[in-house]
Amino acid sequence: MKTSLERWAEYVRTHANWKKIHTEFIDAQYEKHADFLKRLTKTPNGKKKIIALYGIQNLKGYPALLKK
Numbered sequence: 125m126k127t128s129l130e131r132w133a134e135y136v137r138t139h140a141n142w143k144k145i146h147t148e149f150i151d152a153q154y155e156k157h158a159d160f161l162k163r164l165t166k167t168p169n170g171k172k173k174i175i176a177l178y179g180i181q182n183l184k185g186y187p188a189l190l191k192k
């Protein structure tokens with residue numbers, strides 16, 4: 125059975141456009157994360173949930189979370 129590293133190396137060798145595909149995947153992950161946080165801030169106590177989720181203690185470093 126191949127390890128994930130071996131499977132990734134094989135994929136890179138056999139797909140010339142792997143960088144484009146990989147970049148699109150990573151960018152989509154960041155976009156989905158940002159969309160989720162936007163939706164969460166619109167829920168009741170959403171900003172408090174984000175603060176708890178990330179363990180944010182320095183709220184001054186996150187001015188968007190302080191806006192009402």
